[in-house]
Amino acid sequence: MKDNKFVLGVVGLGEGRSIISAVLNSEYYTLGNICDLNEELCKHRCEEFQFERYTTSYEELLKDEEIDIIGIYTPDQFHATHIKQALLAGKHVICTKPVLLGLEEAKELLDCQEKSGKKVFVGQSTRFFESVLQQRKAYESGSLGELVTLETHYKSDARWFLDRPWSKKAGFSWMYNFMIHAVDLAAWYLPNIEEVFGYGVVSSNTKEFGLNVEDTLTFLVKDKSGLYATVEGSYATPCLNKTIEFPIECTLRGTKGISRGGYSQLVMHQKTQKEILPEGKKSYALDANPADFFEEKTIRYDEKHPYYFRFEGESHHAGEYQNYIDYFAETLLSGGTPLPDLKEGVHTIAIMEAMSRSLHTGTPVKVDSILSEYGII
Ligand SMILES: NC(=O)c1ccc[n+]([C@@H]2O[C@H](COP(=O)([O-])OP(=O)(O)OC[C@H]3O[C@@H](n4cnc5c(N)ncnc54)[C@H](O)[C@@H]3O)[C@@H](O)[C@H]2O)c1
Known part of the structure; x- marks a missing residue:
């Protein structure tokens, strides 16, 4: 926590753009760092959001001790690995859907999450x-x-x-x-x-x-x-x-x-x-x-269109992410488990x-x- 706010780092800056917007508009969060393998995209997002930090290394993002929560928006195939790495680094996780692409790694991930004592929330945005x-x-x-x-x-x-x-x-x-x-x-x-x-x-x-x-x-x-x-x-x-x-x-x-x-x-x-x-x-x-x-x-609910759709047309999901990251923070602060959690996410994958x-x-x-x-x- 920094100044009483959760510090969140984002990996994957395509759809990850939406959670950056949500974090910057939330009373509960401060943006710690952003990360993508594509350096041009990192620079582009920094310019778009007037943010000054980025890294092209996920490992470096995870090493940042100030960061409490990692938002994962990498391609579907990497979610299992990226969640596990984040948990092992002692971070809470917000991972976009689909949390996994199969159940091969589910048990290991559930055990890893339990051991870590950290929360994993699945971003089922709808x-x-x-x-x-x-x-x-x-x-x-x-x-x-x-x-x-x-x-x-x-x-x-x-x-x-x-x-x-x-x-x-x-x-x-x-x-x-x-x-x-x-x-x-x-x-x-x-x-x-x-x-x-x-x-x-x-x-x-x-x-x-x-x-x-x-x-x-x-x-x-x-x-x-x-x-x-x-x-x-x-x-x-x-x-x-x-x-x-x-x-x-x-x-x-x-x-x-x-x-x-x-x-x-709407x-x-x-x-x-x-x-x-x-x-x-x-x-x-x-x-x-x-x-x-x-x-x-x-x-x-037409008046909410600008809240839900903040970029070109209806291309991204910022409003839904705003709702779920704020819900995540409120639930964490009250000692609860934000849902859907990893267990529920795994059941959906089953x-x-x-x-x-x-x-x-x-x-x-x-x-x-x-x-x-x-x-x-
Ligand atoms: N409604 C929703 O919840 C919603 C909507 C759209 C996309 N998504 C999900 O978001 C995820 C990303 O989708 P997208 O459309 O943004 O794809 P994308 O290909 O536009 O973006 C993925 C980004 O991840 C980066 N990346 C890949 N491996 C990385 C690594 N190891 N470290 C750092 N960066 C890495 C890529 O360079 C790329 O910029 C997918 O899982 C997708 O299913 C969810």
């Missing part, structure tokens, strides 16, 4: 977007009644992402890089997902890039409570305009209402049953006026592994059997 936060509040207030099912998706024509050199290297998949946002939302509402089943297609659009990973996917995930969710992804074919279909969408269907929130629309649609129904009525006739029974509204196996075996796959295979439970 949970921290305005309409998704508001939807969660509505759900927790009980206004939707009991949850019956939910549908989540992440659908985006993301072929642009294949310009990144690491997107064509082993370990990259649309599922782990993109669909994890939709999987995380399902797991947020159904925290004990035990079985998954799904289908996927590798379209010729993906094959044109020399990749052989499913780009169009649909899964059913079942929770130990008996509830289930559908989770869908689509990444290499044209998508509808985001005002018609949110790129990331979460629809909650409850006994007394329904709501739809998502990214990147809007939530909600329909809830009126507290007082006409006497003796539990449902309405076909010719009745639904407005007598339900309140249906579209709530907009769900992803079960999805992957289901695609290739054509059968439902149990999540616990995978966790026990890797010695995690």
